[in-house]
Amino acid sequence: MVNKPLVSIVSAGLSPFGRREGIYCRELFADAAKEAYTRAPNLNPTKDIEALFVGHMGESYEHQGHTGPTLAGWAGILPKPAIRIESACASSGAALRTAIFAIASGMHKVVMVGGAEKMTHRTTAEVTEYLAMASDMPFEQWNGITFPGLYALMATAHMHEYGTTEEQMAQVAVKNHHNGTLNPKAHMQKEITLEKVMSSKVVAWPLKLYDCSLITDGASCLILTSPDIAHKFTDTPVHIIGSGQASDAIGLYEREQITSLKAAKLAGQDAYRMAGLKPEDVDVAEVHDCFTIAEILAYEDLCFCDSGKGGKLIENGVTELGGKLPVNPSGGLKAKGHPVGATGTAQAYEIYLQLTAQAEKRQVDGAEIGLTHNVGGSGATACVHIYRRD
Amino acid sequence: MSEDIPFTIASFYQFVSEKRLMTAKCNECGTEILPPKPMCTNCLSTNLRWIELEGTGKLLTYTVIHVAPEQFQAIAPYIVGIIELQNGLRLPGMIRDLKQEDVKIGMSLKIDFEASTSSQWPAWSRYFFKPV
Numbered sequence: 001m002v003n004k005p006l007v008s009i010v011s012a013g014l015s016p017f018g019r020r021e022g023i024y025c026r027e028l029f030a031d032a033a034k035e036a037y038t039r040a041p042n043l044n045p046t047k048d049i050e051a052l053f054v055g056h057m058g059e060s061y062e063h064q065g066h067t068g069p070t071l072a073g074w075a076g077i078l079p080k081p082a083i084r085i086e087s088a089c090a091s092s093g094a095a096l097r098t099a100i101f102a103i104a105s106g107m108h109k110v111v112m113v114g115g116a117e118k119m120t121h122r123t124t125a126e127v128t129e130y131l132a133m134a135s136d137m138p139f140e141q142w143n144g145i146t147f148p149g150l151y152a153l154m155a156t157a158h159m160h161e162y163g164t165t166e167e168q169m170a171q172v173a174v175k176n177h178h179n180g181t182l183n184p185k186a187h188m189q190k191e192i193t194l195e196k197v198m199s200s201k202v203v204a205w206p207l208k209l210y211d212c213s214l215i216t217d218g219a220s221c222l223i224l225t226s227p228d229i230a231h232k233f234t235d236t237p238v239h240i241i242g243s244g245q246a247s248d249a250i251g252l253y254e255r256e257q258i259t260s261l262k263a264a265k266l267a268g269q270d271a272y273r274m275a276g277l278k279p280e281d282v283d284v285a286e287v288h289d290c291f292t293i294a295e296i297l298a299y300e301d302l303c304f305c306d307s308g309k310g311g312k313l314i315e316n317g318v319t320e321l322g323g324k325l326p327v328n329p330s331g332g333l334k335a336k337g338h339p340v341g342a343t344g345t346a347q348a349y350e351i352y353l354q355l356t357a358q359a360e361k362r363q364v365d366g367a368e369i370g371l372t373h374n375v376g377g378s379g380a381t382a383c384v385h386i387y388r389r390d
Numbered sequence: 391m392s393e394d395i396p397f398t399i400a401s402f403y404q405f406v407s408e409k410r411l412m413t414a415k416c417n418e419c420g421t422e423i424l425p426p427k428p429m430c431t432n433c434l435s436t437n438l439r440w441i442e443l444e445g446t447g448k449l450l451t452y453t454v455i456h457v458a459p460e461q462f463q464a465i466a467p468y469i470v471g472i473i474e475l476q477n478g479l480r481l482p483g484m485i486r487d488l489k490q491e492d493v494k495i496g497m498s499l500k501i502d503f504e505a506s507t508s509s510q511w512p513a514w515s516r517y518f519f520k521p522v
Contacts, residue, residue: 124457125459125460128457128459129459129460132459138399138403138425138512139425139481139482139483140482141459142512142514142516143470143482143483143484143516143518144455144458144459144461144462144465144468144470144484145455145470145482146455146457146458146459148457149453149455149470152453152455153451153452153453153470153471153472153482154451155453156451156452156453156495157450157451157495160451160495201456202454202456202467203456203457204453204454204455204456204457205453205454205456205467205490206453207453251425251482252472252482253472253480253481253482254480258450258451258472
């Protein structure tokens with residue numbers, strides 16, 4: 001029995017992802033907003049949108065804080081209340097959940113939610129430093145542990161405990177790069193081979209360059225309404241029927257397990273329960289593949305397979321386009337790109353396209369139920385949302 | 391005496407500068423809390439005391455950092471890991487005096503302390519791990 005919707009998505013927008021020279025993240029957000037407005041001609045944004053919730057991770061990139069009203073100003077929706085939500089790489093997943101609260105409370109009927117980040121104008125060393133701020137400073141950063149380093153610690157443990165291989169991780173990259181070639185808005189639209197991943201430069205062993213997601217500029221947004229008025233704005237709304245979020249210790253070393261993300265497990269359980277669905281009901285998923293091992297952990301944490309079997313799931317082709325459960329048809333963070341604050345609602349954008357049969361070459365035929373899994377930091381935040389076609 | 395020292399991370403690193411691995415223990419429920427926190431995360435009591443840990447443990451997981459933050463670039467590649475100490479307490483740290491090919495999950499390691507203190511904020515000393 002599928003439960004009733006929390007909110008409905010009546011429109012969505014995404015800026016092209018990639019290296020966007022000479023453009024601010026507010027301008028990227030205007031790009032995404034314009035697409036969402038164009039998709040919903042019955043919506044009068046200035047009049048109808050009552051509030052904006054935006055995910056944005058770092059003020060260091062552009063030396064700009066106070067992102068809520070900044071983006072609202074460029075999206076043409078001043079003087080509506082605008083709030084920035086920061087939860088590291090899960091910022092816009094958390095913003096989405098906050099926007100759901102706003103509608104579910106009855107306070108608002110129509111809200112905009114999104115995210116944006118401009119990253120590529122900074123050096124790799126600078127980006128590495130800014131991203132590391134989402135990890136524990138006094139024990140992890142202080143000891144020279146980088147962000148890829150944290151996922152590498154999980155990967156080493158997973159390999160040791162379950163026999164997961166570097167090749168299996170590399171297969172995640174190969175799959176997602178293939179999907180990226182089918183997405184005209186993806187940052188990286190070229191195929192890669194297993195050999196290329198395996199022979200790429202080591203970043204934090206066992207993770208190599210092609211195991212890591214991209215440093216990308218981009219923005220994303222959704223327009224949400226209470227389900228009762230969704231049809232006023234579109235004939236094809238997508239309904240959010242489950243939402244889960246959980247927290248864990250900021251330091252990886254403090255967590256019960258290092259071969260799974262407990263916050264993601266808990267968020268998934270809550271979302272499934274709320275939706276009245278089981279993992280096998282999911283037709284298409286966008287998961288947080290910030291590193292290839294993270295996609296394997298996501299398979300397990302979301303119960304797409306048993307603990308320790310994530311490597312086999314990718315190896316057997318289950319999560320490819322055309323497989324039983326396609327994961328990251330957009331190309332994921334790996335190939336579509338990972339403008340951190342934009343990622344959560346960019347995942348929702350892809351699911352919106354998939355469930356309204358607008359995903360063109362990467363369309364999962366007949367997809368009715370979708371899921372997004374957005375992780376902050378090394379897993380101290382996780383947000384899971386479940387979506388259904390109208 | 392040690393009860394007068396606040397249960398903070400700064401105090402932890404003050405002890406590190408004195409070459410001691412110290413943490414908080416709850417006087418109410420007996421939970422050992424690493425890193426030390428001003429309140430017991432099990433029973434929420436603030437009735438705590440400092441205890442000294444032995445500083446030996448086994449390697450739970452590790453990685454070799456090749457792409458390092460600026461201040462660590464001179465020593466890259468370097469090994470970091472998570473070490474499980476007594477009673478299941480864990481600390482992350484650098485592992486020195488060990489070749490990459492000799493690192494093994496489960497191996498015994500012990501803590502050691504750098505002689506110098508960082509000149510930049512937060513002006514702490516560093517601990518690290520090495521083979522027993």
